[in-house]
Amino acid sequence: MRVPRVLRISLGALFLVHGLTKLLVFTPAGTVACFQSLGLPAALAYVSMTLELGLAVSLLLGIYARWVALLGVPLLLCTIVTVHGANGFGVSNPGGGREYPALWAVLLIAQALLGDGAFALKPSR
Template identity: 55%
Template sequence: MTQTASTSQAIALLRVTSGALLLTHGLIKLLVFTPAGTAGFFESISFPGILAYPVMAGEIGLGLALILGFMTRWAALAALPIMIGAIVPHAANGFTFSNTGGGWEYPVFWAIALAVQAMLGDGAYAIGNPLKQKV
């Protein structure tokens, strides 16, 4: 399969956008809702409060990795459980995210976008995988 320059840039746009959104959500949990408040929210939706901490760390760390294009495939795959977990509290609210409490459409779309990113790889302007041997 041949990639054009615009294809590589489109892949990078998906990567950077997904990373920026993950980073934003993680920083909101950390700085606005606070770790304790986020843990309390997780408990209020029947998740263990302790899960708030790896979710915040994952959103921040994996968001930065995606923005930089660092091990993109692995970062996108590692973010999938976070998005799948985000579907659970929204499942009973219906499809549309504008429904009260937010429906499941947005986290499902985001999970699919991350799966697509994992399949596509880095795109343009990426650090790449320094652990991968150059041939």
């Protein structure tokens, strides 16, 4: 079945882009400033970058992807509450709404339910 593999690689690529954007474009200092402007602790910026990049690598390579996908759900739920919650539902709302991170959370749950897919380096048990 190809669906779990395609989903896993797609999610991994999305997390890679978001994690690298925080690291290389916004820079760690800029990401910290953004988090602090939202009233969040600076350490959470580093946690977010680390989680996003770790999720990306694990999903792209298929290293315990089913369980790693579940680890990503709380990250997305926190994003909904702390970053996008006040912006309404629609992704096209100013500042982005809850829709996009909610979709990611649902897709991560789907990945956990579907399994790792073919060519996973370390399949989940």
